[in-house]
Amino acid sequence: MDSVSALQMLLVSSLMVQTLMVASAGNFNQDVDVTWGDGRGKILNNGQLLTLSLDKASGSGFQSKNEFLYGKFDMQLKLVPGNSAGTVTAYYLKSQGSSWDEIDFEFLGNLSGEPYIVHTNVYTKGKGDREQQFYLWFDPTADFHTYSILWNPGHIIFYVDGRPIREFKNLEQAGVPYPRNQAMRMYCSLWNADDWATRGGRVKTDWSQAPFTASFRNLSANACVWSNGVSSCPSNSSSNRAWFSQKLDSSSQKVLKWVQKNYMVYNYCQDANRFPQGLPVECSVRNMKQN
């Protein structure tokens, strides 16, 4: 190959990477369907913004058009402002069937000025009971913040504005099921859960404040798309592919510890009363060799 065609190759391949990256910076019109809520979910600004609303008659929700087997999902959310007690804004990945896998972010509203709770859970083969809950270090209703789910063969990591708040490792070697063969779709919704969400259900939704509205923007899914039983991942050389082998390096581990020490308000692994038979295996296995 002469140097001119080598240069052309280089240009073409950098263009391809560029295109992939642009394609992954989402447009809600292309990437999702508003699936319920009878007009309460709206795609605005040429696909750049999506709002969900909730009133006494109904909430609303949307889902990704694609299903995925592994990916890094980033989205910016601005949560219901003011008195949001009783409302839940959910952002999660979920597969189908009775033995489903699921990775959840749920934002539990509160009275004006009282803190939201970020509720997280991981289901494998239809079994959850792995809740961890956090307060945030900012007001999530004042502006958009980025909430991310990383899901690769070795790790599930939840991030808030790039800071890891929770990690669920692949501990199949210790007998803990790990989501790795069921494709998941991304879902978001806003609904009423005043039977449990705020102070354990003691604070009810104030319907005089309705409609409640949460906003979503800038969805990016760097992910392996699942279609007809085949998973297509970004090519290995693509710079979009770093998430596939990503794990927490030592400085991210420190951030995770900082968040957990200062902002975690519930951890199933510390709730011995709930598990009289003993804590789940993943709570005690720490340094196993990773897959």
Ligand SMILES: *[C@@H]1O[C@H](CO)[C@@H](O)[C@H](O)[C@H]1NC(C)=O
């Ligand atoms: C709501 O505020 C109360 C009082 O500050 C707090 O105990 C609770 O954790 C907050 N969040 C939720 C979702 O209940």
Ligand SMILES: *[C@@H]1O[C@H](CO)[C@@H](O)[C@H](O)[C@H]1NC(C)=O
């Ligand atoms: C949108 O998301 C991308 C990638 O997640 C990020 O680089 C970019 O800064 C975000 N845009 C805005 C306006 O925040």
Ligand SMILES: *[C@@H]1O[C@H](CO)[C@@H](O)[C@H](O)[C@H]1NC(C)=O
């Ligand atoms: C691409 O990455 C996958 C998973 O990391 C690996 O199994 C495969 O061998 C890689 N292919 C190439 C051509 O490097």
